Amino acid sequence: MAAAAIAAGRAPEEVTLIAVSKQQQEEGIVAALRLGQRVYGENLVQEAMARWQPKREAFPDLRLHLIGPLQSNKALEAVRLFDVIESLDRPKLARVLADAVEKAGRTPKILVQVNTGEEPQKAGILPIEADAFLQDLPRIYGLAPAGLMCIPPQGENPAAHFALLTKIAARNGLTQLSMGMSEDFEVAIRFGANCVRVGSALFGPREAAQA
Numbered sequence: 001m002a003a004a005a006i007a008a009g010r011a012p013e014e015v016t017l018i019a020v021s022k023q024q025q026e027e028g029i030v031a032a033l034r035l036g037q038r039v040y041g042e043n044l045v046q047e048a049m050a051r052w053q054p055k056r057e058a059f060p061d062l063r064l065h066l067i068g069p070l071q072s073n074k075a076l077e078a079v080r081l082f083d084v085i086e087s088l089d090r091p092k093l094a095r096v097l098a099d100a101v102e103k104a105g106r107t108p109k110i111l112v113q114v115n116t117g118e119e120p121q122k123a124g125i126l127p128i129e130a131d132a133f134l135q136d137l138p139r140i141y142g143l144a145p146a147g148l149m150c151i152p153p154q155g156e157n158p159a160a161h162f163a164l165l166t167k168i169a170a171r172n173g174l175t176q177l178s179m180g181m182s183e184d185f186e187v188a189i190r191f192g193a194n195c196v197r198v199g200s201a202l203f204g205p206r207e208a209a210q211a
């Protein structure tokens with residue numbers, strides 16, 4: 001990862017590695033913790049709570065990212081557990097998250113997920129709706145998004161999607177870009193990613209297939 005940053009002409013400290021621990025064996029996670037890795041990504045609130053809640057005390061500098069779609073009824077638990085929620089993607093969830101932030105007295109960093117490939121089965125706000133949504137977040141909901149996240153369509157060249165995300169972020173004055181996974185993190189870093197979400201390249205294949 002550091003090598004990919006340097007190759008892209010960027011400083012390694014500009015790019016955070018999110019180790020995606022979803023559906024990975026405990027021993028791999030323990031090994032990563034022992035090596036000093038502190039930033040982890042999970043896509044399910046319940047699974048993340050079971051795994052990470054018990055470790056919080058021993059590792060107070062853990063940073064947990066929610067990278068999967070968030071259901072409204074899990075918002076409060078998500079706000080209590082996660083340091084970054086990367087998957088805000090609809091007005092209704094913005095309302096629920098704003099209420100949860102108030103109730104929990106805790107404000108995770110928030111990224112807006114953009115469905116750059118406009119895939120019907122995928123979460124994320126559509127690119128054409130992104131600017132208005134981003135303007136509404138502080139104005140209507142009192143939420144200050146720090147940046148954007150995307151998952152390019154499988155089997156497509158991701159570069160166009162990373163470029164689109166970068167463009168939407170720039171015109172909205174946002175600096176945080178979570179993009180790039182095991183297959184394409186080098187490309188994402190070249191396009192300005194600050195966070196790359198890498199699972200299988202670190203830990204090996206997951207236990208069960210999941211979107």
Ligand SMILES: *Cc1c(COP(=O)(O)O)cnc(C)c1O
Pocket residue numbers: 020022043067068151181182183197198199200201211
């Ligand atoms: C599972 C997942 C990843 C990690 O995928 P790998 O291909 O294993 O690196 C990254 N981002 C999101 C949103 C995921 O759901």
